[in-house]
Amino acid sequence: MEEYAILAGDFSAIGEASTKFKATLKMLGIPSDLVRRASVIAYEAEMNALIHGGGGVLRMTVYDDRLEIVARDEGPGIPDVSLAMQEGYSTATDEIRELGFGAGMGLPNIDRNADSLLIETEIDKGTTLLATVIFPSP
Numbered sequence: 001m002e003e004y005a006i007l008a009g010d011f012s013a014i015g016e017a018s019t020k021f022k023a024t025l026k027m028l029g030i031p032s033d034l035v036r037r038a039s040v041i042a043y044e045a046e047m048n049a050l051i052h053g054g055g056g057v058l059r060m061t062v063y064d065d066r067l068e069i070v071a072r073d074e075g076p077g078i079p080d081v082s083l084a085m086q087e088g089y090s091t092a093t094d095e096i097r098e099l100g101f102g103a104g105m106g107l108p109n110i111d112r113n114a115d116s117l118l119i120e121t122e123i124d125k126g127t128t129l130l131a132t133v134i135f136p137s138p
């Protein structure tokens, strides 16, 4: 298991945790298409915890048959998850958009790349995202 803090407002460290995950998966010899999918999930989940959740924690656990990525924050929560899942939906500020983020494609991309996705969220309490990538049996 690998775990990294995502520091609020630290845009200089953007993508740092997901980049470390990617290196670990490569080192473990995970097939490259799975590494790519896991990296997309980790990066988008990290971005959301940073931009929308005010920072949090990104964790990856590799099992024999699957890997799990968990992003947890104690931010504002997501009022309407099915709306948030729609392509192009974003509440990112103009400031964030000027940095090149906030296209509203993060959650749809996570969903596309994960074999299963669970989002637990509570207003003013925070959000926990759990994405699983299953290793195809050899």
Ligand SMILES: Nc1ncnc2c1ncn2[C@@H]1O[C@H](COP(=O)(O)OP(=O)(O)O)[C@@H](O)[C@H]1O
Residues within 6 Å of the ligand: 044, 048, 049, 051, 052, 053, 073, 075, 076, 077, 078, 084, 085, 089, 090, 091, 092, 101, 102, 103, 104, 105, 106, 107, 108, 127
């Ligand atoms: N961890 C989170 N905490 C609060 N809101 C979130 C979180 N993750 C996503 N959201 C909400 O869901 C919307 C869509 O997320 P996403 O598809 O990643 O697009 P983007 O990050 O580009 O806005 C965000 O704009 C935000 O309103």
Ligand SMILES: [Mg+2]
Residues within 6 Å of the ligand: 044, 047, 048, 102, 104, 105, 106, 107
């Ligand atoms: Mg996003």
